[in-house]
Structure formats: structure tokens, C-alpha cells
Amino acid sequence: xxxxxxxxxxxxxxxxxxxxxxxxxxxxxxxxxxxxxxxxxxxxxxxxxxxxxxxxxxxxxxxxxxxxxxxxxxxxxxxxxxxxxxxxxxxxxxxxxxxxxxxxxxxxxxxxxxxxxxxxxxxxxxxxxxxxxxxxxxxxxxxxxxxxxxxxxxxxxxxxxxxxxxxxxxxxxxxxxxxxxxxxxxxxxxxxxxxxxxxxxxxxxxxxxxxxxxxxxxxxxxxxxxxxxxxxxxxxxxxxxxxxxxxxxxxxxxxxxxxxxxxxxxxxxxxxxxxxxxxxxxxxxxxxxxxxxx
Amino acid sequence: xxxxxxxxxxxxxxxxxxxxxxxxxxxxxxxxxxxxxxxxxxxxxxxxxxxxxxxxxxxxxxxxxxxxxxxxxxxxxxxxxxxxxxxxxxxxxxxxxxxxxxxxxxxxxxxxxxxxxxxxxxxxxxxxxxxxxxxxxxxxxxxxxxxxxxxxxxxxxxxxxxxxxxxxxxxxxxxxxxxxxxxxxxxxxxxxxxxxxxxxxxxxxxxxxxxxxxxxxxxxxxxxxxxxxxxxxxxxxxxxxxxxxxxxxxxxxxxxxxxxxxxxxxxxxxxxxxxxxxxxxxxxxxxxxxxxxx
Numbered sequence: 001x002x003x004x005x006x007x008x009x010x011x012x013x014x015x016x017x018x019x020x021x022x023x024x025x026x027x028x029x030x031x032x033x034x035x036x037x038x039x040x041x042x043x044x045x046x047x048x049x050x051x052x053x054x055x056x057x058x059x060x061x062x063x064x065x066x067x068x069x070x071x072x073x074x075x076x077x078x079x080x081x082x083x084x085x086x087x088x089x090x091x092x093x094x095x096x097x098x099x100x101x102x103x104x105x106x107x108x109x110x111x112x113x114x115x116x117x118x119x120x121x122x123x124x125x126x127x128x129x130x131x132x133x134x135x136x137x138x139x140x141x142x143x144x145x146x147x148x149x150x151x152x153x154x155x156x157x158x159x160x161x162x163x164x165x166x167x168x169x170x171x172x173x174x175x176x177x178x179x180x181x182x183x184x185x186x187x188x189x190x191x192x193x194x195x196x197x198x199x200x201x202x203x204x205x206x207x208x209x210x211x212x213x214x215x216x217x218x219x220x221x222x223x224x225x226x227x228x229x230x231x232x233x234x235x236x237x238x239x240x241x242x243x244x245x246x247x248x249x250x251x252x253x254x255x256x257x258x259x260x261x262x263x264x265x266x267x268x269x270x271x272x273x274x275x276x277x278x279x280x281x282x283x284x285x286x287x288x289x290x291x292x293x294x
Numbered sequence: 295x296x297x298x299x300x301x302x303x304x305x306x307x308x309x310x311x312x313x314x315x316x317x318x319x320x321x322x323x324x325x326x327x328x329x330x331x332x333x334x335x336x337x338x339x340x341x342x343x344x345x346x347x348x349x350x351x352x353x354x355x356x357x358x359x360x361x362x363x364x365x366x367x368x369x370x371x372x373x374x375x376x377x378x379x380x381x382x383x384x385x386x387x388x389x390x391x392x393x394x395x396x397x398x399x400x401x402x403x404x405x406x407x408x409x410x411x412x413x414x415x416x417x418x419x420x421x422x423x424x425x426x427x428x429x430x431x432x433x434x435x436x437x438x439x440x441x442x443x444x445x446x447x448x449x450x451x452x453x454x455x456x457x458x459x460x461x462x463x464x465x466x467x468x469x470x471x472x473x474x475x476x477x478x479x480x481x482x483x484x485x486x487x488x489x490x491x492x493x494x495x496x497x498x499x500x501x502x503x504x505x506x507x508x509x510x511x512x513x514x515x516x517x518x519x520x521x522x523x524x525x526x527x528x529x530x531x532x533x534x535x536x537x538x539x540x541x542x543x544x545x546x547x548x549x550x551x552x553x554x555x556x557x558x559x560x561x562x563x564x565x566x567x568x569x570x571x572x573x574x575x576x577x578x579x580x581x582x583x584x585x586x587x588x
Contacts, residue, residue: 112511113528117528118527118528118529118530118531119530120483120484120528120530121530121533124486151446151447152445152446152447152484152485153445153446153447153513153517155483155484156484156509156510156511156527156528157511157512162484162485162486163485163486163487165486165487166486169486189414189449190414190446190449190450190456191446191456191457192418192456192457192459192460192463193457193459215450216450217406217450217451218451218516218517219447219513219517221515222512223447223512223513223517233412233450234407234411234412234414234450235412236412236413236414236415237412239415
């Protein structure tokens with residue numbers, strides 16, 4: 001069994017898997033790369049996780065995730081910054097252990113408006129402050145911080161970074177090898193500015209990772225879990241994927257799906273259906289496929 | 295009992311009220327203006343509704359709503375355009391019957407991506423086509439079509455117009471007295487571009503109505519119903535209201551809340567709590583209050 005060589009399984013798609021189960025199911029599915037999450041890595045310890053990743057032969061496509069640094073200065077903010085520092089080190093270690101082609105990309109979700117506050121503008125400014133504090137450490141470790149704009153429905157409680165333009169503006173002061181962006185179709189598909197902003201991201205060399213999954217209405221009761229296999233919803237993967245490919249992005253493409261029903265299937269089934277959705281909805285729009293079709 | 299003179303109750307806030315009940319409860323609450331919805335008006339007939347509005351002494355602030363014209367050409371699209379034509383006429387009739395200061399503003403919600411399609415770009419283009427078709431009729435009737443950008447979480451199934459910038463771009467080809475925008479805090483609060491786009495809307499004379507209600511996480515199971523009284527959530531009414539006031543907008547300000555729990559209270563309580571929330575969260579940021587405080 002073999003999947004498209006650029007497909008990567010983000011571990012959130014098989015959320016209930018331990019690190020070993022995730023590595024094994026990804027290899028068994030013929031997939032070459034994986035995006036790991038911190039909790040399963042920490043469950044076995046970083047060094048052991050790095051050994052197991054190396055043994056798997058898989059590339060690391062991203063490490064998820066840091067961020068959550070919108071709170072005002074104080075002990076909670078210091079704890080968050082410290083945790084992000086550890087995340088940067090973990091990313092470097094794991095990327096070094098992954099197969100050739102692994103990338104040192106640490107995905108950052110900004111965090112929401114602090115409890116009891118209505119100061120969205122202030123919360124956004126503190127994201128910029130946190131990046132300025134973490135960028136030197138990321139640079140020293142050879143890690144790219146990948147700011148992820150999240151869909152605006154999460155702006156209050158999860159991520160005050162809501163559009164690709166905003167993420168690129170936040171990244172602008174830094175070298176693109178140090179601060180880039182995460183482009184996830186679920187979060188950006190609706191944005192009237194997404195195509196020009198993808199072109200801008202390409203010109204600026206900021207696309208650190210491209211993630212794909214689908215959007216379908218109605219949203220479930222927990223709006224975090226409303227993601228679907230590529231092709232099962234309304235997202236126009238043609239225009240988005242072609243725009244990402246036009247930037248020259250040639251990296252792995254992750255499928256990251258939060259969906260209780262998908263989590264309740266076997267890891268093997270989730271990976272097989274992910275690969276099938278990817279083949280049908282995304283692969284035809286990759287630059288190599290478009291060239292081959294001409 | 296007397297509410298702030300610029301407060302208007304959008305009838306959706308007391309959804310279960312008949313036209314008579316809505317007019318009566320609004321007057322009883324000391325509110326001077328109302329935003330009406332088509333269904334309760336049509337339930338009594340347009341002429342009778344106009345008489346009752348006139349008898350109430352209330353101003354009409356908006357008439358809700360038209361739009362839903364994203365489908366491709368064909369009978370369904372023709373039916374939608376015809377329905378919007380009737381809505382324009384109804385708006386003119388009702389505004390003529392309301393108290394002095396009534397405005398002929400017909401709110402337009404674009405509609406979602408047609409069933410089975412992923413062509414968001416095409417759906418958005420068809421919104422522009424519909425405006426071009428309806429604008430002459432609106433102009434002849436003295437009605438302003440007020441395109442409402444809806445929160446991006448509704449982009450697939452309800453409104454492909456997702457940002458204020460996009461709404462202003464759609465309005466740009468037309469005279470501002472014919473095509474303007476609806477600014478609803480619930481839909482635009484998260485947008486990193488909202489303040490400059492509000493300034494632009496002011497410069498272009500496009501703010502046809504300003505609506506306020508609050509956002510609070512978590513969203514309810516039906517994400518349409520997650521609106522709250524001003525001040526009960528995370529929206530920064532200071533920056534938004536001051537930006538709207540800075541444009542010179544002096545019209546009525548509607549509170550439009552879809553919320554099952556609020557609908558289940560008495561009309562009087564909903565209006566009293568609306569007025570109290572408005573006084574606390576919005577009034578201090580109106581230009582007159584800001585001037586008085588200096």
C-alpha cells in the first residue's frame with residue numbers, strides 16, 4: 001500500500017493513537033511523513049520519541065504545537081514562553097531524528113482573548129511581543145515558527161490570529177526561515193483575500209506548511225470537531241492548492257482532521273480514507289499533476 | 295420608561311412576537327425605532343402592516359431581509375430576484391409609513407454556496423450580478439440595499455460575503471444611496487481590518503445601518519443562535535462604536551439577537567435587557583457621550 005509521496009498524516013487525525021501506534025499506522029498506510037503532537041511525544045519522553053521516529057523511517061512534517069501566549073505579562077505568560085522554548089527544542093530534536101526531508105516547523109496557535117477581557121487589539125499585540133521573544137531561540141535552534149491563522153469562529157477563545165494577511169503581517173519583521181505561516185484550508189478557505197495573500201506568502205517565502213481538510217455545514221455542536229476528509233465538503237481545493245503550488249512550495253502536505261466520528265474509526269481506516277481523499281481532491285492540483293496533464 | 299433615542303429593536307430579538315406584539319412591546323419599552331422582518335409583515339399584509347407601523351409612532355430603522363441570490367441563472371434565481379424586488383417595494387412602503395427619521399434600508403444576506411458546489415468564487419460573482427440587476431429598482435424606489443457581511447462561519451451555507459472589505463468592494467460600483475453595507479458587530483468584530491474598513495465605509499458614505507450584539511464562546515449547538523446582549527461577551531464595543539461614530543453615522547443603532555434563551559423570555563424583558571445592555575456597553579462610546587465627557 002502506498003500513498004502520494006507528499007501526503008503527511010497529522011497525528012490529530014488519529015488522535016487516540018499513541019506515538020507508536022501513530023508511527024506504525026502511518027507506515028502501514030504507505031505514507032512517508034507525519035506531523036507529531038507534543039502530548040504523545042511527551043508521554044514516552046523526547047529522546048525515546050526521537051529514536052522511535054528515526055526507526056519508523058518517516059519524515060517529520062510539523063510539530064504541533066505552541067503558542068497560547070496572549071495573556072498579559074506575569075507568571076502565566078512566563079510559563080507559556082518557557083513552554084514554547086521547550087517546544088522549539090523538541091522540534092529541533094525530532095526533525096533531526098526524522099528521515100531526510102524532515103522539516104523543523106513548530107506550529108503556533110496564538111491563543112484567545114484572556115478571560116474577562118474585551119481587548120482583542122491588546123491580545124494581538126502580545127502575539128507580536130511573544131514572537132519577538134521566541135524568534136532568536138528558534139533561529140538558534142534552526143526551527144521555523146509557523147503562525148497559524150485560525151478560522152475567525154475561534155477568535156475569542158483560541159486564536160486571535162484570524163487571517164493569512166494578519167499572520168503574514170506578524171511574521172514580516174522576521175527572517176522567513178525563523179517565522180513563517182501555517183496554511184490550513186479549513187481556516188482560510190472562506191477568505192476573499194486568500195489567493196493574493198497566498199501569492200504574497202510565496203513571494204515572502206513564508207509558507208512553512210500546507211494543511212488540508214474540508215469544511216461542511218452544519219457545524220457540529222463542538223465547532224472544533226467540524227473537519228472532514230478532503231473532498232467531503234465545500235472547499236475549493238483546486239484554487240487553493242494551485243495557489244500554494246504556484247509559490248514553489250514543494251513540501252509535505254498534511255491532513256489534520258479533528259472529527260469525533262473519524263477518531264472513532266480504526267487508525268488504518270482513517271489513514272486509508274485520508275489518502276483516498278487526498279488523491280481525489282488535492283493531488284490533481286499539485287504542480288506535477290498539472291504539468292503531467294498538459 | 296425611556297430608552298436611548300438611537301436604540302432600535304430589531305424584531306429578530308423578539309422573534310416570536312407578531313407585528314402587533316413587536317410594535318407594542320417596543321413602544322412600551324420606551325424605544326423609538328424598530329427593524330422589521332418580512333414574515334410578520336407579510337402575515338398581516340403590507341398595507342395593514344404600514345398602517346400599524348404608522349399608528350405605533352415608531353421609526354423604521356431597517357427592513358430584513360433580502361438576498362439569497364447566489365444560485366446560477368435559472369428559475370430559482372429568477373424567483374429570488376423577484377422576491378428581492380418585492381422586498382424593495384415593501385421597504386419603501388414601510389419607511390414611508392414610519393415616523394420621521396425612518397430609513398429605507400433593505401438588508402441583504404448574500405446566501406451560501408449552492409448545494410453540491412465548491413465554487414465559492416462563482417457564488418461571490420453572482421452576488422455582484424444580482425446587485426447590478428436590483429440597483430436600478432432600488433434607486434427608483436428610494437431604497438438603500440445594505441449588503442451584510444456575515445461571520446465567516448456562515449460562508450458555506452448562508453452568506454458568501456464574509457468581510458466588510460468585501461461588502462464595500464461589492465458596493466463600490468453603485469451610488470452609496472443605492473448600495474451600502476450593514477455593519478453588525480457580531481459579524482465583523484474579529485476582523486483585523488475592521489477599523490480601517492469602517493473608516494473607508496465612512497469616507498464612501500456606505501454605512502446604511504449599524505447593528506450591535508455580543509459574541510461569547512462557546513458557541514451553541516446551532517451557531518446561528520450564539521448572540522448575546524451587548525456587554526455579555528467579548529466584543530470591544532468601544533473601538534467599533536467610536537469608529538462608526540467617527541464616520542459621522544448618526545442613525546439608529548439596532549440590537550439584533552438570535553438566541554433561544556432570550557426568545558424564551560417575555561418581550562418586555564428582552565427589550566428592557568437590550569436597552570440596559572445598550573446603555574452600558576454602547577452609549578458611552580457614542581459621539582455625543584464622548585463629547586459630553588470631555
